[in-house]
Amino acid sequence: MPTAPPTLRLDDPAPRHKATLARSIRLLRAFCKERTDPVFFYTLLARDTVGQLSAYTDLDGATVIDVGAGAGFLARALQDAGARCTSIDSDLQEITAYGEPPRNTLAASALALPFRTSSADVCVSSNALEHVPDPWRMAGEMVRVVRPGGVVYISFTNWLSPWGGHETSPWHYLGGHRAARRYERRYGHPPKNRFGDGLYAVSVGDALAWVRSCREVEVLDAIPRYHPRWAEGIVRIPGLREIATWNLALVLCKRPGARDA
Secondary structure: OOOOOOOOOOOOOOOOOOOOHHHHHHHHHHHOOOOOOHHHHHHHHHHHHHHHHOOOOOOOOOEEEEEOOOOOHHHHHHHHOOOEEEEEEOOHHHHOOOOOOOOOEEEOOOOOOOOOOOOEEEEEEEOOHHHOOOHHHHHHHHHHHEEEEEEEEEEEEOOOOOOOOHHHOOHHHHOHHHHHHHHHHHHOOOOOOEEOEEEOOOOHHHHHHHHHHOOOEEEEEEEEOOOOHHHHHHHHOOOHHHHHOOEEEEEEEEOOOOOOO
């Protein structure tokens, strides 16, 4: 039975973000414990995300919407950073996977966010985009609910990265459906993240193309989320970026005076 995630203390805030090699190694080591100690991994990742996001906007007192929040690790970290956070997820089982969800948690679809246009200072999504059938509709909804001048943070695991198939990796390189069938034969049950039903192929190239087509935003950053700063140039190399990026983070600012979608 999973234990409840620890609430981050207000006197122990997320560390200042530094995209160093040491930080990348620390995240990789934590990721290796995801299955055996998910609370440790997701708490560390949430703290790191808050630190990264704080480099682009002030979270203290900000109104934040966390899209695809799952059990609420990131929402708790945002609240502890001083944000007024509302989190949404469409999967009730995920929301309650670690006990009582954080306050202001809603069960709702990321494809039709239940918020007024321009109602939030920040809209964030960590590793949820690859789990919706229409990712760019979700991204457009995130832009819609942010006020002009507000920040949108979207990160996702791209399909051709080593972890693109999630628990079916690396066999997803031979095809998502084939990887799912192999997993079921080996473990006697289908994977949690089944290709075509809860897991979809999203590419770095598609993400960058969507950003270029979205006139409501300007790009603050498009970076490999877990890499050191000196490795960020791989996002500009077609082909290589689909494998080496691992996880893309888009940080966007809604243009002042932007036409609301």
